[in-house]
Amino acid sequence: MKKLMLGNEAIARGVYEAGATVATAYPGTPSTEITEYIARYDEIYSEWSPNEKVALEVAIGASVGGARSTCAMKHVGLNVAADPLFTAAYTGVNGGLVIFVADDPGMHSSQNEQDTRIIARAAKVPVLEPSDSQECRDFTREAFRISEEFDTPVIVRLTTRVAHSQGLVELGERENVPLKPYAKDPGKYVMMPAMARKRHVVVEERLARLAEFSDTTTLNRIEWGDRKIGVITSGIAYQYAKEAFGNASFLKLGMVYPLPEKLIREFAANVETIYVIEELEPFIENNCLRMGIEVKGKALLPLIGEYSASLIRxxxxxxxxxxxxxxxxxxxxxxxxxxxxxxxxxxxxxxxKLKLNVTGDIGCYTLGALSPLESLDTCVCMGASIGMAHGMEKAMGKDTARKTVAVIGDSTFIHSGITGLIDIVYNKGTSTVIILDNSTTGMTGHQDNPATGFTIKGEPTRQVDLVKLCQAVGVDRVRVCDPFDLAETERIIKEEIAADEPSVVISQRPCALLKNVKFNGVLKINTEKCTKCRMCMRLGCPAIVDRGTHVEVDPALCTGCDLCTKVCRFNAFERLGGENA
Amino acid sequence: MRSTSIMIVGVGGQGTLLTSRILGNVGISTGADVKVSEVHGMSQRGGSVVTYVKMGEKVNSPIIEKGEADILLCFEELEALRWIDYAKKDASIIINTQRIDPMPVITGKAKYPENIIEKIKAEYQNVAAVPALELAKAAGSIKAVNVVMIGVLAKRTEIPEDTWIDVIRKTVKPQFVDINIEAFRKGYAL
Incomplete structure (x- = not known):
């Protein structure tokens, strides 16, 4: 039977059918749902790990232990996990190890547009690239087989439009894959120089065998049509090219590293003009040019952003x-x-209001850079806010530190903020870090994390105590505040930026979208009291609307959080009651 | 079946994802190949949101491009205007007469365009303006705006009413089935 499935859901199905028993991830759009769907299968142990590096290390451990295991992340997550990845390529696997990496051409929800194929090539790890939900399921199963046959981790590369499109998927049964025997094998798994030198030879030999495999696998296929135009393409670009070129001939690549050189030559010899259609980097194109095959690609199409059939046309x-x-x-x-x-x-x-320099981080709060709040100065990568605040202090002096704060979310702090904080303490910085603890991982859609006290399955677990954690690394000034108590929070921030030592302010209030968050009914503006001073507009609340002649509250959007009542000096906001009451 | 491209546009949080799920499942029940494309993440936080539903014998690209949409289902007036170029000249354009101001309008940096429905009607023959928010309220929940809109759309397809109701029954949570079917009927009756 066929089922309509998100690409990410079909990946999860493939993982289930392949008999995997361990799955790890750190959430990141557009990869998050892979692990959310995997968590619904009781046969698979799944976890949100603190970051992608830990997630991959856990998956590698599970593989060495004999299990088919997986790890999922977004493209920038692979940078965090690059360290274990590059050496896992040397150790190879025991149980199959498949890593799902979702790229985000067009940057719908990302800070850059990097191309995972290039990192995979640098790490010498094979890459499969599905072009729809059915292939997400099929390629996942094949990836486990390749991983075990060639003794290598395998990357399945997705892009946003594959991960977040639904298509019909033919389902299969779950394979029963017993745990492979575990045996000590230091020559394979202890990567110190003497052993690693031998393993590097194995890696190069393996890549040569994978290149031969790429020429024969059905993952790569030729669809002959009109031979005036030949199109070499993969992933979602294949779907766009099919619509744009119609009856042309296609070399549809499902395995994009190593590339099938014989197959490319065979295809090239039988068509007149060759176009390479691929989003982001000219990965396939450069390979063709290196082989001496004349192709057209990036001379016509952009390196930047998503493609579409009409763009190709x-x-x-x-x-x-x-x-x-x-x-x-x-x-x-x-x-x-x-x-x-x-x-x-x-x-x-x-x-x-305090006119501070604010180093920012990755999460919903990055939106603090936009009008009218406009208070975030930087956003680079997960955890960067803390290191950057310290760097600014060291470059610009203590006076700057007294006007600077780092802001970081609870999940992002656990991901990679802790080490930055240790750096401040160790190297005698005086920076102030504000941890925005909203009790969830907000931007990616409310995943639990070590600070929430629940696992991916919603089971209660030991909760990281952020106050004790900060104290333990040597921060003596740790303060907790409620960000809706503006007067108290302002007083605390002023005290901490003035302090001549590191400090952490933990701003605690749960995300308004969490189910257990309830307010007491919506507000309205009493027009007799309102002086139209528009102080409330500075909050940038989507429920407070400037109609030109007056300001009003949109009752369909207002949550009744009351923050506006605290900036209004004329008590013009009044409680109306209503659906949220 | 005839291939059909439906574009759903609105504001993050208006329930466009459930709409696309219902439309996708209706497509499958007619035996068509179906693709649904949506974007999650940052764009959902009150931003402009667009979802594509394509059905037909064989669907390749999951996205719909300018001049390709057979049906443009608009949950908000400004979003209707933003995506109008995607409609075919004879497209069925259904617009919820609701206005949600974007931040540049809220802060007074930009103006919300006037008379959007009239401007669209002047260019396209097949435009329906629907007070979906009021109809949803009458059905029992302002959250059912999306299903009212599905009802309006359903009336403009050849797919029987029972197929739609059956899919809604299977797609929404059991406790919301009655309200949603009522909301669907209010849209369908227009």
Whole structure:
């Protein structure tokens, strides 16, 4: 029977059918649902790990222990996990090890647009690339087989449009894969120089065998059509190319590293003009050029952003879609915003009011950079806020530190903020770190983490105590505040930035979207009391709307969080009651 | 079956994901190949959200491009205007007459365009303006706006009413089935 499945859900199904028993991940759009769906299978142990490096190490351990195991992450997560990846390529596997990495061309939810194929090639790890949900399921099963046959980790590379598109999937049964025997084998698993030198030889030999396999596997296939145009493509780009080129000939690559050189030569010899259609880097194209095969790719199509059938039609075939109407209206943009009731709003309102330098981090709170809160100065990668605040202090001096704070979410702090904080303590910094503890991993859709006290299955577990943790690494000044108590929070922030030693402020209030968060009914503005001073507009709350003549509350959006009542000096906000009551 | 491209546009949090799931399942029940594409993550936080549902004998690209949509289902007026170029000239355009101001309008940096429905009607023949929020309220929950919209859309397809109701029954949570079917009927009756 066929089922409509998200690409990520089909990956989870493939993992289940392949008989895997251990799955790890740190959430990251567009990869998150892979592990959320895996967690629904009781036959598979699954976990949210503190970060991608730990996640991959756990999966490698499970593989060495004999289990089919997996690890999932977004593209930038692979940077964090690169250290274990590069050496796991040397050790190889015991039970099959498959790593799912989701790239984000167009950066729907990411800070950069890197191409996982290049990291995989540097790590000397084979890469499969599905182009729809059915292939997500099929390639996953095949990836486990390849991993065990060739004794290597395998990467399955997704992009946003494959991960987050639903398509029909033919399901299969779960294979019963017993745990492989575990035997000590230091020559294979202890990578110190003498052993690693021998293993590197094995890696190169393996890559040569994988290249031969790439020429014969059904993952790569030729679809002959009109031979005037030949298209070499993979992943979601294949789907766009099919629509744009129609009846041309296609070399559809499912295994993109190592590439099937014989097959590429055979294809090239039988078509007139060859186009390589691939999003992001010219990975296939450069390989073809290196082989001496003349192809057209990035000369016509961009290195940046997502492709589409119409983009290919326009750039390659010169067919432009005409506009079908004469509407030429100026359309205001609709950027994402912090939700009504968001606990981060109080903190960013204050940081702007105090005119502080703010090093930021990855999460919903990155939205604090946007108007009207506009208080976040930097965002680089997970955990960077803390190291960067310290770096600014060391470069610009203590006066700067007294005007600077780092902001980081609870999950991001656990991911890679702790080491930055240790650096501040160890190297005599005086920076102030604000941990925005909203009791969840918000941006990726509410995953639990070590600070929430629940596992991926929702089971209670030991909760990391952020106060004790910060104290344990040597921060003597750890303060806790409620970001909706603006007066108290402002007082605490002022005291801590003035202090001549490291300090941590833990801003505690759960995400307004969590089910257990309830307020006492929506607010409205009493127009007789309102002086239209528009102080409340500085909060950037989507529920408070400037109508030009007056300001009003949108009752459909208001959560009743009350933050506006604390900035209004005229007590114009009144409680209305209503659906949220 | 005839291939159909449906684009659902709205504001993050309006329930467009459930809409696409129901439309996808209806497509499958007619025996079609179906692809549904959506974007999760940062764009959901009150941003402009677009979801594509494509059905037909064989669907390749999961996304719909300018001039390709047979049906443009708009949960909010400004979003209808933003994505109007994606509609075919004879597309069925269904617009919920609801206005949600984006942050640049809220802060006074930009103006919300006037008379959006009239402007679209002047260019396209097949435009329906629907007070879905009021109809959803009447059905029992303002959260059922999406199912009211599905009802309006369903009336414009050849797929029988029972198929839609059957899919809604199977897709939404059991405790919300009655409200959602009521909301669907209110849309279908328009």
């Amino acid at each position: 326009e750039r390659v075939l010169g067919q432009k879609q005409e506009k079908l109407n004469s509407i030429n209206e100026e359309i205001p943009v609709r950027p994402p915003v912090m939700c009504a009731g968001c606990p981060h709003r109080g903190i960013f309102y204050l940081l702007k």
